[in-house]
Amino acid sequence: MPDNLPDVPASGSPAVTAATEVYAIHGADPEVLAYAMAKYSRSALTLRESLKEISAQRAEQFLNTFYFQYGHRSIADLAHVAFAVERLSLLAAIALVDEPRWDGQERSTRYQDFRKSGYYTPRLDDSAKAELYRSTITHLFDSYQAVGEGMLQELKQHTPRPSTMDEAAYTRTLRARAFDMARYLLPLATNTSLGQITNARTLEQQIARLLGSEYGEIRELGERLREAASGSAWNPTGDTREVKVAPTLVKYTAPSNFAAQSKLALTEAARSLMGDAPIAAMPAESPNVELIVTPPGERLSLEIDLATSLLYPHTHYRYAQLREAVRSLPEQRILELVSLGTVHRGRHDELPRAFAAANGLRFDILMDVGGFRDMHRHRRCVQLLQDYTSAHGFDTPDFPGQPPVSGSAVAAVFAEGMESAMHAYARLGGATVPDTVATASAEGSKLQAHSAAAVPVPEFRANGSLGMTWGKPLASPADGLDFPTDPKPTTVAANPDAAYVLPLATRCRSLFAMDFAQAVYISELRSTPAGHWSYRNVAWQMFQAVQRQYPGLAEHFRIRDPHEPVDLLQR
Template identity: 25%
Template sequence: MTVYVPEEFTSDESDVLRRYFTNLDGPVFALVNLPEVVKGALFARYSRSPKSLRRLFLDEFVNDLVIDGDETIDATIGLDRAEQLYERVFFEYGDDSVAQLGGVHLACEQASNILTKILEWGRLMSYLEQSTRYIGYDARLGGRYRFYRDPALLSSSLGTRYVGDMDRMFDAYSTAVNTVTEHVRDTVPQDPDDSDFVYRTATRAKALDAVRGMLPAASLSNVGIYGTGQAFEALLLRMRSHPLPEAQQYADLMLHELRKVIPSFLRRVDLPDRGGQWSDYLASTRGDTAELVGRLFGEVPNESVPEVSLVDFDPEAEDKLLAAICYSHSHLPETVLLERVRNLGVDERAAILRAYVGDRANRRHKPGRAFERVDYRFDILSDYGAFRDLQRHRMLTIEWQALTPNHGYARPELVEQAGVGGLFDETMDRSARLYDDIKAQFPEQASYAVSMAYRLRYMMQFNAREAFHLLELRSAPQGHPSYRRVALAMHRAIAEQAGHHAVAAAMTHMTHEAPELERLAAERRAESRRSM
């Protein structure tokens, strides 16, 4: 049974590709012998392209590179001597800091949207994931719709049902995308100053945003990862201990390719007394905790709760923030500063904060680490699509529950206005029924069946400095409506529920009004840059 669709290249294309990629047919491969700026540009373009990374490289990048002498390049030259050094320093003496100094660009293709969240767990890595708002997911791969086909599930009595229901869900998505696109173009006039390309791109993105919730979590995505050897080791140990079979199998593919580039950094991963014990520990603690919590609190929820709940904050946060601001500019201990800050007048307190925040010309101008003294913890129940975008913020703490249909789903108004509300609901029903039928025999794989419009419960904890980045970015005009709503609710809770009005007011680049076409301004700017 073929899980992944291999790519095909001509002999000339293969001659070029093998100089830069560690394999030509697998879904996981590392990039070598390329300037760092080219690797970065490739990954950036990757997130908005339906093409694989190797095809994208051939079509859009290779003609801009000088490759005349590349036939003689061999990435393994000199590797043996370097391996001897790393073997002595890293493996024998256990100096983990050495593994922080070597990095790899790794392409991870044909990964389910369940697996992508596992891949993007680590804080000390960089990720770019294929976007659902620029790419129509009804494009086929190897003649079939792009969803993960778990071998055990497909070989079971549910296999034919799984493929059939998935195909129907993708059919419905395809119909809805085209219908909603036509509706948007019929109801939103084109500005005379906008080119046809800008208008068509922005209206298509609006439709893709509206119907992405019909896609099942099994939908395949491409992820570009850049990380150090230490970060990849931690990721692989987690994946090897994960109960999802896809994660375990994909970890083996990643380890095989990474060992072509940084073998010493990953030697411990599958040694029974090193990485093996570590993965066993992660698996056992996860399994034991899940079993106990399930026995104590395993009931299915049915109560109605807010989408965003601020569940923990510090009532003295603003006093502590002001003391933290003053700390590096004084010679007093923090306890003394905190006592004196409490006795300041309103004008003096405002002056300290105003001086520290300054004039923020744009959202990238962020105040300093004093804002890390203030923490917020939110319990969120949003559609899975919004979670996918918010989860990628690495400088926060996030935990999420299993993806199920139990919390209901969110249907955008635009879907109903375009006349495909019934098709949307029918797809949600099909998704829920398939999940219910799979769950008993394949509890981990059952989430593949759940459409992204279904709600997921997750917890996010972050400090006020990260809140500047997260909330201002995710409330931006071009943001998806589902996560814009979450960001705005968080900002209101910080100001009104926590009473941290000064902190909320310092976030001067929040966007409270959404445009009719979220991507229009961004597409205009992109076209302007292209014309320069």
């Protein structure tokens, strides 16, 4: 009998236990380890003993029986697999990591130069569009380099090097600040790399979701992830033993027909509900964040929230605007909308994420895609993402306490890069939507730049010239670039691949639902001086929204106003 096992007690006597033992495990195949841990519920063997008696074949037989026939999916939670995913677009990376139970790390656009990373090219239907795509991406990368170098020089003029700091550290620190601004021009086509560690249940759901994507690159990514999980793992030690990843647990993954069918039904329902209503502007006092508050004593509040949350990812409307439209419907119609979220659900399909978003503190957030990618990493909340579009305009990298791009020598470079990208998006068949704010003119939507700081704000004129106004974010479209509009709010692009040319400056909308503790955590973490201005600004507005609605709870936030001056040489 092994030394770590207690003696068999006499009949009727309690067991005399040894001290608690903890040991790490290394080298077991993920599926074998999952089987061994699952045996705790069916065997008195220790994990050491279970691993010694288990073969890969026995693990497969066990998983086929209990996982697939009896639905013991918690077993897959025990099989954790590490993957490297390299040379995928930023657009695909956002889709890949969009899992509530996901752990990983991606290349940072703040600390790495992306000029040499390359970019993804989708299959375009004619040579003219292919050339437009190539030239637009090339222009954006050239602009990225020019703005990065130009803003580095602006920062050096603004912030002299201290005598105690060597030149290399000084330049490196300010170059990171320059990347903070230049990254706004990186297109979603830009290649990145990431590593992820997920359990097999999350992996199975992730693959199924990716296989059902409207983007060809993302469907191919799902296939490659399934192939990698079904084959052998790379072994850095050079061990000749073949390590299997999770072939049994992912072999039945298929595209999520439930998600695809639901999207079509909910998109049509949203179109029918909203008609050609323009997208309302965000509140003037909080242009990036809106806290959703349920009216006190409202009848059917949960049903209204569920219906709104189901429709939200398939529109470009504010949550509050969409909710008001749902609220005006008869009760039976509201319940019919809720049923659209489950009507196509299969036996093993989980409820849509929207069913978990109708509670807690809910923040409707409108921000640049680059900053959103940082916010997207938070897992202790429910996130509903809307599709990419040019409808919300874009942000300009003008940050308090440092030289603004819009007032720099490279302002025109930034403006021309954004102009070329937005025109290319429209010409490549990108989604068009109604006027971007309720006060827009009947002529159609205008492209607008935004700046959260009291700094020069660029206005792009119809003739291509760049004008400047001094102030805060504009409340309505200024004279700018005309873009074609559709009489109905199309939420799915005629050509979804047009989104690849949208730069990270482009604004996107998402709903974050969380408990109070997570709201405090995000607000505190994302408002620190070392962070990027974009999400520091959003974190501050989240705090302010809670403070206005629940003033007695504001004291629990340890937060710093992002408008206060910061030391640009501290990271």
